[in-house]
Amino acid sequence: MMHPCKFLCLSLTFTFILIPLVSARHCYYCDMTDDSNCMEKPVYCGKRENCFIARGLALGLPRVISKGCVHAIFCGRDHPIMYLGVTYNLTTYCCQGEFCNAGYPEDVQTPTDATIVAVFLAGLLLLLLMCWLL
Template sequence: MGYRQFLYLSLLFGTILTPPVAAKHCYYYDLTDTQQCVGILMHCGKEEDCYQGQGIARGISHIISKSCVEATNCGRELSVDYMGVTYKFMTYCCSEELCNASPPGPMQAEPDRNIVAASVGLVLLLSWLL
């Protein structure tokens, strides 16, 4: 196989196996005092990160929330009113796809087996050609 054919084949497989660039997804649910909330998927903006927030108030159960937030607001403590009580609320941010999932919320999906199999096939093919 010539150099030109090898180059075309490499470009073809590289194009097929390269995942499309998409907006970051995070889980969302509004302020709640229950751990049984199942988040829904949402698209975040280019300058946003996923977050999990937790609020505490003396003598009262804590509140939680998940969503997207501007990266500049990560790690800040805020005062949040919920059901007539003021809570100290802290946001904990992460920047990967669906990274704000945690029990009891939905878990992240497994890697796509088709992509893994195609990648292994490409490596084997290229090692055979070289």
């Protein structure tokens, strides 16, 4: 049987190793452009950022989109933005997950906690294996 102090130390070590893997994510980025010209480039987002796709609409004009990373407080908001001399109504759609903002805003999936649960379970199994081996 493992000493409780050693068990706590191992638990904290695995927690600090695995938490950054869950918190940070990769997203696609493209600057504001018309719908068909978005050249998606991979970017690394901060720990507290979500991936987003923003879609802009203006009466009688093709829609515009933008992609990247954003803080959660900006998710689901509409706001006016000026692009090529035209005011568009821009809506930001957010998601959580690796490269979840691929495609169009209609394709963005609702955030799930499946990744967090999977990493937690993997860490727990690894911890149990380490305890068994020690």
